[in-house]
Amino acid sequence: xxxxxxxxxxxxxxxxxxxxxxxxxxxxxxxxxxxxxxxxxxxxxxxxxxxxxxxxxxxxxxxxxxxxxx
Numbered sequence: 001x002x003x004x005x006x007x008x009x010x011x012x013x014x015x016x017x018x019x020x021x022x023x024x025x026x027x028x029x030x031x032x033x034x035x036x037x038x039x040x041x042x043x044x045x046x047x048x049x050x051x052x053x054x055x056x057x058x059x060x061x062x063x064x065x066x067x068x069x070x
């Protein structure tokens with residue numbers, strides 16, 4: 001990842017976190033997932049080659065956030 005891409009990715013994540021915090025009062029107190037939900041959504045081992053940031057960010061939305069909200 002070059003510095004220009006890193007800057008764009010960092011700004012995107014900062015906006016994501018700021019939006020999350022800005023709307024935190026509208027979120028459920030407990031997520032609507034069962035313990036262990038994440039295990040079946042992620043690989044058993046780390047990738048050999050890093051993924052594109054946009055793909056990682058999609059995984060944050062698809063995999064991580066359901067355990068944090070709604």
